[in-house]
Amino acid sequence: MMQNSSLAPPPATAGAAPLPGQRPTWLDRSLADVPSYVAMVAVAFIFLTPFIWMFLTSFKPTVDVFRYTTPLSVWTFIPPAPTLENYVSIFTTWSFHRDLLNTLIAAGGQVTGALLTSTLAAFVFSRMRFPGRDVLFAFTMLTAFVPFDVVVVPLYIVMRSLGLVSSYWALFLPFSFSPFGIFLMRQSFLEIPRELDEAATIEGASLVQVFWHIILPNTRPALVTLALIQFMWSWNSYLWPLVIMQDPNKQVVQVTIAKFRTIANFPLFGELFAAATAATIPLLILFFLLQRYYVRGMLVSGMK
Amino acid sequence: MLTRRQFVSQALLLAGALGAAACTPAASPAPAKPADAKPAADAKPAADAKPATDAKPAAADAKPASAAPAAAPNAAGKPQYKLDLGGYKGPAPTGQNIKLRFMRQSFNPVTEAAIKAWNAEWAAAYPNIAIEEEPVPYGDLNQKLQTYVAAGDAPDAMMGKGDFIQAYVFNGIVLNLSEFLTDEYINDIPPAMRDQQSVNGKLYGMPWEQGQVMLYFNKDLFEKAGVATPPETDDLTRGWTWDQIADAWTKLNASINPGGDGPTYTLASSAYGNGGPGSSYWYEGIYTRSLGDPNAPKDSSAYKTFAGVSSDGLTATGYVNTPEAVKGMLLYQRIFKEKFSPSVATPNQFEDGKAATRFSSINLANRFANPDSAPKFKWGATPVPRGNVVFNHISGDSPIIYARTKYPAETAAYLGFIHNDKNRMAFHTNWGSMPARTSLFDKMAGYKEFPRSLAVALTKVGYAPPVTPGYLEYFSVMNTAIKDIALGAAVEARLNKAAKEIDDLLVQYKK
Numbered sequence: 001m002m003q004n005s006s007l008a009p010p011p012a013t014a015g016a017a018p019l020p021g022q023r024p025t026w027l028d029r030s031l032a033d034v035p036s037y038v039a040m041v042a043v044a045f046i047f048l049t050p051f052i053w054m055f056l057t058s059f060k061p062t063v064d065v066f067r068y069t070t071p072l073s074v075w076t077f078i079p080p081a082p083t084l085e086n087y088v089s090i091f092t093t094w095s096f097h098r099d100l101l102n103t104l105i106a107a108g109g110q111v112t113g114a115l116l117t118s119t120l121a122a123f124v125f126s127r128m129r130f131p132g133r134d135v136l137f138a139f140t141m142l143t144a145f146v147p148f149d150v151v152v153v154p155l156y157i158v159m160r161s162l163g164l165v166s167s168y169w170a171l172f173l174p175f176s177f178s179p180f181g182i183f184l185m186r187q188s189f190l191e192i193p194r195e196l197d198e199a200a201t202i203e204g205a206s207l208v209q210v211f212w213h214i215i216l217p218n219t220r221p222a223l224v225t226l227a228l229i230q231f232m233w234s235w236n237s238y239l240w241p242l243v244i245m246q247d248p249n250k251q252v253v254q255v256t257i258a259k260f261r262t263i264a265n266f267p268l269f270g271e272l273f274a275a276a277t278a279a280t281i282p283l284l285i286l287f288f289l290l291q292r293y294y295v296r297g298m299l300v301s302g303m304k
Numbered sequence: 305m306l307t308r309r310q311f312v313s314q315a316l317l318l319a320g321a322l323g324a325a326a327c328t329p330a331a332s333p334a335p336a337k338p339a340d341a342k343p344a345a346d347a348k349p350a351a352d353a354k355p356a357t358d359a360k361p362a363a364a365d366a367k368p369a370s371a372a373p374a375a376a377p378n379a380a381g382k383p384q385y386k387l388d389l390g391g392y393k394g395p396a397p398t399g400q401n402i403k404l405r406f407m408r409q410s411f412n413p414v415t416e417a418a419i420k421a422w423n424a425e426w427a428a429a430y431p432n433i434a435i436e437e438e439p440v441p442y443g444d445l446n447q448k449l450q451t452y453v454a455a456g457d458a459p460d461a462m463m464g465k466g467d468f469i470q471a472y473v474f475n476g477i478v479l480n481l482s483e484f485l486t487d488e489y490i491n492d493i494p495p496a497m498r499d500q501q502s503v504n505g506k507l508y509g510m511p512w513e514q515g516q517v518m519l520y521f522n523k524d525l526f527e528k529a530g531v532a533t534p535p536e537t538d539d540l541t542r543g544w545t546w547d548q549i550a551d552a553w554t555k556l557n558a559s560i561n562p563g564g565d566g567p568t569y570t571l572a573s574s575a576y577g578n579g580g581p582g583s584s585y586w587y588e589g590i591y592t593r594s595l596g597d598p599n600a601p602k603d604s605s606a607y608k609t610f611a612g613v614s615s616d617g618l619t620a621t622g623y624v625n626t627p628e629a630v631k632g633m634l635l636y637q638r639i640f641k642e643k644f645s646p647s648v649a650t651p652n653q654f655e656d657g658k659a660a661t662r663f664s665s666i667n668l669a670n671r672f673a674n675p676d677s678a679p680k681f682k683w684g685a686t687p688v689p690r691g692n693v694v695f696n697h698i699s700g701d702s703p704i705i706y707a708r709t710k711y712p713a714e715t716a717a718y719l720g721f722i723h724n725d726k727n728r729m730a731f732h733t734n735w736g737s738m739p740a741r742t743s744l745f746d747k748m749a750g751y752k753e754f755p756r757s758l759a760v761a762l763t764k765v766g767y768a769p770p771v772t773p774g775y776l777e778y779f780s781v782m783n784t785a786i787k788d789i790a791l792g793a794a795v796e797a798r799l800n801k802a803a804k805e806i807d808d809l810l811v812q813y814k815k
Contacts, residue, residue: 066650
């Protein structure tokens with residue numbers, strides 16, 4: 001059917017405000033988005049600059065690291081004489097790959113433990129009714145507010161009693177129970193309608209089956225969020241590995257990086273930046289791979 | 305979606321949790337005492353002192369391995385050892401299989417190689433005594449030491465710090481080393497350092513190296529500014545005064561840093577402690593204590609300024625806030641007020657040719673002597689500026705033996721071994737620091753030549769940090785106060801406040 005041209009709106013002039021009833025053109029929409037893009041680019045620049053500087057500086061020899069910081073010039077960022085010597089040094093002289101592996105083991109253990117305990121505890125707190133449940137939950141949350149410095153010594157004594165000092169277990173076992181994780185998962189579980197559980201129960205599903213087949217698949221974003229956060233916490237932890245790990249062959253990256261910073265009179269700035277870059281890359285890769293789950297997890301678990 | 309009722313009940317629960325958490329006791333800043341260990345009585349500056357060795361081993365049935373029969377003594381009456389154990393004079397190390405833990409800082413690769421070599425030598429001679437080393441980032445040594453001690457699980461030997469020996473002794477953390485070391489060895493330690501690491505005449509720390517503060521300068525920048533350089537001399541009487549260096553800094557700054565914002569500064573950012581302003585009392589204390597006088601009457605302000613704390617180690621008021629101390633801190637404040645130095649820690653300024661002067665130890669000259677790290681400018685060194693006296697805080701890292709070790713003799717033997725002449729020489733050659741033994745100066749190349757001769761001269765005017773069992777607290781409070789002063793706090797009021805804070809913290813050490 002031919003369109004009645006008299007009823008058709010006149011074509012919009014590019015850039016001009018659309019008339020009432022007119023749909024904005026792509027250009028109108030683009031121009032309207034300019035302030036948002038500018039703001040986002042500015043924020044991205046602020047956040048990314050240190051990382052870019054760190055990455056580029058890791059290719060400078062130690063003597064050049066701070067030589068060009070002031071006055072600000074292109075050489076502040078770009079290595080005048082790029083070299084891979086820092087990476088060669090950390091992966092040969094310092095065996096940094098071993099520390100990366102140790103950190104990966106610790107982070108993997110912490111993620112596994114936290115996912116297991118958080119989901120099970122959250123299931124109980126969100127799906128079961130029993131006297132004192134909310135009080136118990138409050139006490140569980142209470143542990144999140146105790147400064148870690150206060151519990152370092154008692155925790156060390158517990159680990160020693162278990163004979164776990166200087167073992168991989170000691171790196172992640174104390175953090176396999178996470179009040180934050182329980183809270184996050186409980187919030188996610190509460191978002192799932194109980195009718196789903198009930199329907200499954202009527203069909204003959206056991207409690208374990210409800211947990212495994214109904215609850216967990218519906219909270220995948222929150223699980224990924226928890227895994228990512230736990231991984232990040234473990235990867236960046238410093239004080240606990242410093243205290244509990246006596247075997248230098250099982251030490252984690254953050255402690256090794258601190259060694260590069262504090263060897264007096266022998267600056268290892270090049271190695272420091274290379275190690276920091278090498279330690280950051282796994283986190284960035286993980287975040288880029290899982291970011292959409294992370295954002296969704298934050299949204300659906302009421303953590304926003 | 306939360307209902308209002310759910311929201312209110314959860315908010316109340318959360319508030320309850322927060323309230324309860326707020327009641328959690330905060331960690332005490334005081335040094336931890338070993339779990340159920342008796343404090344070493346002789347730690348207290350008392351006449352009836354009991355030796356720290358009275359501290360019982362953790363396990364009631366733990367018998368020192370050194371109770372095993374010792375080897376036959378040699379002609380000199382000293383047992384025969386399988387290795388050169390340096391100044392160690394105790395019983396021969398056990399033949400039982402034992403493990404010794406030693407916590408120390410990490411070093412650079414060449415120094416670590418030297419340490420590995422001497423550990424291999426030890427393992428060959430005493431394969432039954434395994435050494436388990438625990439390298440820790442340097443800045444975390446003290447924290448880790450305190451955590452270990454609080455948990456009652458400290459390594460047999462730990463790298464302590466000379467400054468804190470008094471505190472270690474007071475808290476019963478360390479063993480008296482005098483029983484295990486020859487008089488000859490103990491007397492070889494420079495007197496100021498020996499005194500610092502002793503309590504009631506007993507040695508508790510084995511000085512590893514010694515630091516000193518000298519002033520380095522960039523001749524090219526002085527020349528560019530048309531300012532005369534300080535004398536390059538090891539004659540301490542010919543060094544500049546604080547007034548002279550302040551005058552030179554003012555002239556330099558007008559020329560090389562007229563805007564005050566760099567990139568070239570008159571004085572490099574401090575590389576001590578955490579760097580920058582208020583970095584470490586070990587360095588900044590020189591500004592005040594050098595204006596005191598150790599030879600003045602004991603009740604004079606000049607003497608009290610020098611002492612930094614009362615003779616019983618329990619009072620800071622009237623010692624850290626004297627008129628002389630205020631004057632010293634006013635000069636220190638000028639450094640940042642007039643932008644001689646940046647107010648944030650900036651690494652490597654002097655080495656990169658972006659600072660005209662820098663305070664550092666002989667390690668820097670030793671580093672510059674290496675062609676790989678030689679600077680691209682002409683440099684010189686001069687004594688630390690003097691007030692009433694030329695003043696250095698003499699100190700350094702010092703291995704200590706944990707009071708509750710099961711193997712005191714073996715641990716002392718191992719420390720004796722790593723402190724023997726050969727191993728010390730290997731260490732200092734690689735690391736570049738200065739030995740804490742007078743006899744080793746003669747053996748080390750270049751210590752009779754400038755600038756190393758200046759380092760030797762400075763050790764003779766080295767003084768211990770203020771002698772107090774609460775030096776950990778003293779150090780912490782003073783660092784914070786000095787940082788505040790650097791960033792513009794009213795000097796006298798801030799020192800008064802610091803003095804009171806220290807007094808309040810030292811109360812716990814009163815009998």
